[in-house]
Amino acid sequence: MKPVDLYRAVHDAGMYLRGDGDKLVVGHCEGLTAELRQLLREHKPAMLMFLAEAHDALAELLEIAMGVCDHYGDGLAARADMKRGCLSTPLHLRNDLLDHFRGCYPALGESVSREWQEDDASIAGRSAPTKTSSPQDVARSSTSSRRSKP
Template identity: 45%
Template sequence: MTAQAILAELIACGITPNLTPDGAGIEVPAGRLTDPQRAAIKAHKVELIACIQEAANLTTELLAAAMRACDAHGDGPEAREQMRLDCLETPPQLRADLLQHFRDVYPASNRVKQEPNT
């Protein structure tokens, strides 16, 4: 089983693993893991930590891109908060696609690309 598969299984079971503050461990709600899940986490801890960190980074990028969309539409605080909540409610396996959509439609930089001198 891969770390991505373990993470997907945990999320499907309603378990959202987080990293400890030092980033060296994994935290899950007490009493929620089955013995096989616990064993899988221990067997793939390093890879799973990397997956959780990658998912957190993706979520951070997604929220920043969503706020660019809000900026483009002149959204106020309530709409921005709703956008944030909508992004966080997006299933983790769909967040990369949503991020790509926001990047395509609301790029981080609106600078005009200059052609090289010929």
């Protein structure tokens, strides 16, 4: 079983995983079946690697997502919405979202603005509609119609 498939099964059962050193921590483990527990034991090293790689990919995902905001001239509230959307996208869907952004905005991987790195507290509580697609919508359906490039 691939780590992404095992993670998806855990996520679909209402649980979450995180790595803690050489330990695999299962949260909300009420839904942990004997079969899932055994699979997690068998694939523990691969799962820890998957979680570490997902964490590393998050930094790139946020960087490119903020580049998309730059591309459309989004303000601080829209940037905050985009960041929250990326962070709330389940781990097993983040690579799909990253691939979408790379495909639609290939130049962003080369040069991305760092203006978005303002203190999160300064933008908390404000909301405004974004011009960019919802990260969850994009990640849920890689076959859905995508915003055309300007």
